[in-house]
Amino acid sequence: MYYIKLxxxxxxxxxxxxxxxxxxxxINWSEEIRKFIERKIRNYKKEQSIKKIDSMLKILPEAxxxxxxxxxREDRDSN
Numbered sequence: 001m002y003y004i005k006l007x008x009x010x011x012x013x014x015x016x017x018x019x020x021x022x023x024x025x026x027i028n029w030s031e032e033i034r035k036f037i038e039r040k041i042r043n044y045k046k047e048q049s050i051k052k053i054d055s056m057l058k059i060l061p062e063a064x065x066x067x068x069x070x071x072x073r074e075d076r077d078s079n
Contacts (some may be wrong), residue, residue, distance in 0.1 A: 014022070022029060
């Protein structure tokens with residue numbers, strides 16, 4: 001979550017009819033838009049992280065078939 005310390009103002013245009021409809025709805029539009037933008041940024045950062053991890057995984061060599069089960073078996077047998 002972002003803590004509001006220094007604030008910039010962002011404005012945008014909506015059709016007149018939409019603005020009239022917005023006035024009829026009891027919603028804090030500034031807060032709703034802020035939350036929407038925060039979600040979009042959070043999702044964007046997640047997507048970028050996934051892409052970065054995916055590209056890192058692509059450069060790793062592939063494990064031979066059965067490697068995971070071999071390690072699981074070795075771990076179980078060591079106890």
